[in-house]
Amino acid sequence: MPDPATRPVTNPLRVNVDLNLCQAYAQCCYAAPRHFRIDGREALFYDPAPSAEARADIERARISCPVQAIRVEDPGL
Amino acid sequence: MRAAGFDGPLTILGDEPYRPYDRPPLSKHVLTGHLPADVTQLPSSLGDGVAWRLGVAATGLDRDRRIVRLADGGTLSYDALLIASGTRARPWVHDDEGRLPGVFSIRGRDDAAALRTALAAGPRHVAVIGAGFIGCEVAAVCRDLGLPVSLIDPSPSPLSRVIGRTVGDPIGEVHRSRGVDLRMNCEADRLEASDGRFSGVLLKDGTRIAADIAVVALGAVRNTEWLEGSGLSADAGGVDCDEHGFVIDGRGRPDPFIAAAGDVARFPHPLYGGRRVALEHWGHAVAQAEHVGRLLAGEDRGLPYAAVPNFWSTQGDMVVKSVGLTEGADAVAIVHGDPKERRFVAVYGRAGRCIAAVAVDSARWLPAYSRLIETAAPFPPDAPALDRPRKSLDIRDPGFA
Ligand SMILES: Cc1cc2nc3c(=O)[nH]c(=O)nc-3n(C[C@H](O)[C@H](O)[C@H](O)COP(=O)(O)OP(=O)(O)OC[C@H]3O[C@@H](n4cnc5c(N)ncnc54)[C@H](O)[C@@H]3O)c2cc1C
Numbered sequence A: 001m002p003d004p005a006t007r008p009v010t011n012p013l014r015v016n017v018d019l020n021l022c023q024a025y026a027q028c029c030y031a032a033p034r035h036f037r038i039d040g041r042e043a044l045f046y047d048p049a050p051s052a053e054a055r056a057d058i059e060r061a062r063i064s065c066p067v068q069a070i071r072v073e074d075p076g077l
Numbered sequence B: 001m002r003a004a005g006f007d008g009p010l011t012i013l014g015d016e017p018y019r020p021y022d023r024p025p026l027s028k029h030v031l032t033g034h035l036p037a038d039v040t041q042l043p044s045s046l047g048d049g050v051a052w053r054l055g056v057a058a059t060g061l062d063r064d065r066r067i068v069r070l071a072d073g074g075t076l077s078y079d080a081l082l083i084a085s086g087t088r089a090r091p092w093v094h095d096d097e098g099r100l101p102g103v104f105s106i107r108g109r110d111d112a113a114a115l116r117t118a119l120a121a122g123p124r125h126v127a128v129i130g131a132g133f134i135g136c137e138v139a140a141v142c143r144d145l146g147l148p149v150s151l152i153d154p155s156p157s158p159l160s161r162v163i164g165r166t167v168g169d170p171i172g173e174v175h176r177s178r179g180v181d182l183r184m185n186c187e188a189d190r191l192e193a194s195d196g197r198f199s200g201v202l203l204k205d206g207t208r209i210a211a212d213i214a215v216v217a218l219g220a221v222r223n224t225e226w227l228e229g230s231g232l233s234a235d236a237g238g239v240d241c242d243e244h245g246f247v248i249d250g251r252g253r254p255d256p257f258i259a260a261a262g263d264v265a266r267f268p269h270p271l272y273g274g275r276r277v278a279l280e281h282w283g284h285a286v287a288q289a290e291h292v293g294r295l296l297a298g299e300d301r302g303l304p305y306a307a308v309p310n311f312w313s314t315q316g317d318m319v320v321k322s323v324g325l326t327e328g329a330d331a332v333a334i335v336h337g338d339p340k341e342r343r344f345v346a347v348y349g350r351a352g353r354c355i356a357a358v359a360v361d362s363a364r365w366l367p368a369y370s371r372l373i374e375t376a377a378p379f380p381p382d383a384p385a386l387d388r389p390r391k392s393l394d395i396r397d398p399g400f401a
């Protein structure tokens, strides 16, 4: 996954995962590998502010999460 | 309130100059440099449908006139008020030492950005004071960054005030094996300076740990000073609420126009015999806000707020999660996995009932235990999730100091 630290903070999407709910099923990582990653056994790391181009991947990740832990705000939709 | 159908004017007041942002990454991926501090602004459906008054603190509350007094001299009147002023990092005991360059604590995103800058500069040694959740997370980040770090706490093992020594010891072993210099049973006494900068921690036993960065992680203090003189029952431990979330005055009478939620709210929890608790958990802030939002929007009171407390903490690549509250536990049993493999679930019992569970890298099992806690199921627990015969469970003293 690209280094989120270097991407512009003005990116429009806002992503937040409820890590109490997350059970590290990693479906989001398959759907949007550039924006979700599992470290170790179950430490989810995700990009909270993806770029507009990632919209389709992020939406696929949101829908594929079996515990519906992913919230997305997309003012562009 | 919006979700519950309230469409009148809403004002959100906050003393920080920022829209609401997520705090958990501040002690994790912001410190490692994976995320800049300013990208954690939270998704919100509110948009411009509310009036934001940011960078302005509330300084007083007049319940008779139903106004909030503001630091800029103004006032804000209300028909309904939510108190959600949260907590701040407990400062180091000696103010002058706490202000030394090189001494940090983390509550807000500016704090995290400043500490990130200091860690990125490659300090020679970091001293973390307090081995609670945030202290453990910071120590783990230091090791991820290859920085030498000491984790100092008077308790016998990390997190032991919350999870007890029996479960805290194996977690301490994980940190030790990752290279953290664990200084348990050690109390920090003074932060020393040289040339006007922090230079080391002096322990009560006379030992000195030379370090160029100190992270003070001594827990939190509730932001309730602004409620002084309001007649509400409030102190550094929170503002007291009734079972629904309405705040109460010094004589225990609820104020039907004011609710509280999140870290600042102290409320009677039905799962714990109505004992008043104040929780510093992200999930609780979300769930209780939804509950009182419905009340303030005018919905019927219904059942008291009774969500099972839950929490996660990411320490390096280890995930520690908990459900329930361990306070008062008289027994603990490992019901899944093995602490030696850094992968297990521990269930806590009190007077023969399940009251809490802690999972290390075993999140999938936790919902089953959450249900046992919700129903105060007998301890030691039976199926659904046991991976060993109940009678072979090793039941131990949780080891609270
Ligand atoms: C570094 C860090 C890491 C964390 N990690 C985790 C984690 O991994 N898992 C987990 O479950 N929880 C974690 N938490 C806890 C979680 O972030 C809190 O439970 C949550 O932020 C509580 O939300 P809140 O809205 O009640 O209070 P807060 O987030 O504290 O918000 C209160 C706001 O009110 C403002 N305020 C205070 N007084 C006034 C005033 N007089 N006038 C106007 N505004 C005022 C404050 O400045 C603040 O902006 C962490 C917290 C921190 C600080």
Ligand code: SF4
Pocket (backbone or CB within 6 Å): A017, A021, A022, A023, A024, A025, A026, A027, A028, A029, A036, A044, A064, A065, A066, A067, A068, A069, A070
């Ligand atoms: S799909 Fe959902 S549960 Fe799985 S790792 Fe992603 S957020 Fe977590």
